[in-house]
Amino acid sequence: MSKPRVAFFDFACCEGCQLQVANFGEALLDVLKLIDVVEFREVMSEKSNEKYDIAIVEGSITTNHDIERIKKIRNTAKVLIAYGSCATIGGVNGMKNNFPLEKIKKYVYNKDANYFDTIATKAVHQVVKVDYFVHGCPIYQPEFIEVLKSALRGLPYKVPDYSVCVECKLNENECMYDKGITCLGPITRAGCNSWCINNGNICYGCRGMVTNPAKNAQMDVLDKYKIPLDWIKNKINMYNKAGEQAPEEK
Amino acid sequence: MKQFKILEKKDFPQFIKRLSKKHKVVAPVSRGNKSYAFTQVDSSDQIAMKYIPTILPPKKYFMPQRETLAQYNKSKKTFQTVLEFEELVIFGVHTCDLAGIQCLNIVFSDTPKDINYIARKNRILIIGLECNDYCDEYASCKVMDSHHPNGGYDLFFTELKESFIVHVNTLEGEGIIELTGLFKEATSNHLKEREGVIAAKKKIFKDEVDVHYKDLKPMFDKSAGSKVWEDLEKRCLSCGNCTNVCPTCYCFDIIDEINLDLDTGYRIRQWDSCQNEDFAKVAGGESFREERGQRQRHRYMRKFSYPVERYARHFCTGCGRCSRTCMAKINLKETINALAKENR
Ligand code: SF4
Ligand code: SF4
Numbered sequence: 001m002s003k004p005r006v007a008f009f010d011f012a013c014c015e016g017c018q019l020q021v022a023n024f025g026e027a028l029l030d031v032l033k034l035i036d037v038v039e040f041r042e043v044m045s046e047k048s049n050e051k052y053d054i055a056i057v058e059g060s061i062t063t064n065h066d067i068e069r070i071k072k073i074r075n076t077a078k079v080l081i082a083y084g085s086c087a088t089i090g091g092v093n094g095m096k097n098n099f100p101l102e103k104i105k106k107y108v109y110n111k112d113a114n115y116f117d118t119i120a121t122k123a124v125h126q127v128v129k130v131d132y133f134v135h136g137c138p139i140y141q142p143e144f145i146e147v148l149k150s151a152l153r154g155l156p157y158k159v160p161d162y163s164v165c166v167e168c169k170l171n172e173n174e175c176m177y178d179k180g181i182t183c184l185g186p187i188t189r190a191g192c193n194s195w196c197i198n199n200g201n202i203c204y205g206c207r208g209m210v211t212n213p214a215k216n217a218q219m220d221v222l223d224k225y226k227i228p229l230d231w232i233k234n235k236i237n238m239y240n241k242a243g244e245q246a247p248e249e250k
Numbered sequence: 251m252k253q254f255k256i257l258e259k260k261d262f263p264q265f266i267k268r269l270s271k272k273h274k275v276v277a278p279v280s281r282g283n284k285s286y287a288f289t290q291v292d293s294s295d296q297i298a299m300k301y302i303p304t305i306l307p308p309k310k311y312f313m314p315q316r317e318t319l320a321q322y323n324k325s326k327k328t329f330q331t332v333l334e335f336e337e338l339v340i341f342g343v344h345t346c347d348l349a350g351i352q353c354l355n356i357v358f359s360d361t362p363k364d365i366n367y368i369a370r371k372n373r374i375l376i377i378g379l380e381c382n383d384y385c386d387e388y389a390s391c392k393v394m395d396s397h398h399p400n401g402g403y404d405l406f407f408t409e410l411k412e413s414f415i416v417h418v419n420t421l422e423g424e425g426i427i428e429l430t431g432l433f434k435e436a437t438s439n440h441l442k443e444r445e446g447v448i449a450a451k452k453k454i455f456k457d458e459v460d461v462h463y464k465d466l467k468p469m470f471d472k473s474a475g476s477k478v479w480e481d482l483e484k485r486c487l488s489c490g491n492c493t494n495v496c497p498t499c500y501c502f503d504i505i506d507e508i509n510l511d512l513d514t515g516y517r518i519r520q521w522d523s524c525q526n527e528d529f530a531k532v533a534g535g536e537s538f539r540e541e542r543g544q545r546q547r548h549r550y551m552r553k554f555s556y557p558v559e560r561y562a563r564h565f566c567t568g569c570g571r572c573s574r575t576c577m578a579k580i581n582l583k584e585t586i587n588a589l590a591k592e593n594r
Binding site for chain 1: 281282284285287305306310315316319360484485486487488490491494495506507510511512521523526527528544575577578579
């Protein structure tokens, strides 16, 4: 059986997730035994000439041109994997959606604003069908490999629908709230093995929220720990804004 | 006659040193602000002798968070079971956690016997440590009758003024006494001092809730439609912390993983929680306990009713971990008292 042809693409992003893949270390050799990488801008200059089976897409959709391009990729690929927060939930690019489009355009490009085509930030699945998601900013390498294995076997990959707290407890970390620090673990979906908290950082919610985040209960918690709602809102906004449309210009 | 030995406090550092030379020893170690975790030690300085229940109970050594059960090879059509275990001494187990381990022992020895659990358990030596006072306000060990030792250990340490008085409960425990060579016979004075400690404890430890031990089950059995669960429905975040930290929660998920050759792989089991959204979901997406209140009720029934029916034992040790860890401040003592109030 010939190896599936895999192409990596990027849209609006920092390309950090590509770097994570390039940095797989020893596992990369095993991965390369399974797939034939035909396009990967960060590590090779060859192009796929639009012949590939699996497209692995990083970055969010932020221009009309992006929409055309991702549609073309979708039409060519048998399987599309979105990886990294920018692609799976809009990620930090979603912060743009906090402002009216015209205003943010002017702010960034000033007098040249009219030369730039820009739209409200979208995650990839808000434009085309996505078969697999690898959440995270950056992606958690072991999860990427799990997803790849599922994709190669044609099996679904189930992103956990419970909070980061679950994995954090299994790792026996001291709770950030006990240290008097706010953390988005309770509402963020797991799958990263509480990577940040294991290393002394808080959870920034880069994997997106669980489907049922218990809003009222959350408010209760903020109240009890005397955490101003704005703090949490700002933290959530950092990654989770692409689901919403940009406000109208006033 | 009970067999008691004495270890002078000044010899305690030597004891840990000698013990850890021969065995892997784990003990409560501080993890920052009022958090503790059982961690490997080789010196007594690392051990927190006065500690409140660790983040995770010692169950993590009996049924690890993730454990391999089997391995397979697709092309060779082989499937082999795997037993993972290690020789281990757990030092400093409080009486509530001894009770928790006993609960797990009962469940995993029930048919069908869980060989992986038993293989581990048989290689773990347990050294208990008496609490002479309450850990904090979350504990309810008196009402659950686990504030004093009810067996389940190899050695049991009670702190006296100058020394530890040590109850030797098993041959393996005696082995440790011999190996370290630091213990002497207890005198009648020591035994008297120990009795004093126990008498003092009787004065400190009082029922922590408004319900008597034997009335807990009937109360929970009547509680199915209670308003208390509606209240928890609104407050619970479903983070699963309460069950993961509970010494008697043992639910797990079984997952088949494959290696990158896409041919060989292994079967693991991993802790699961009845509080997680997906726990009671079945094929077709239907969930038996979609509401958080139902899931909370289930958790309580699995402590105070179902196991009493099946094993004649409450599966709550009163360690207080679930209340201590809950960000929503859902508190076991308060839940019990709220149900008791409704009942009156
Ligand atoms: S720890 Fe508290 S918030 Fe989390 S699942 Fe348990 S009861 Fe609910
Ligand atoms: S239910 Fe709570 S208090 Fe009871 S044993 Fe479990 S964690 Fe401890």
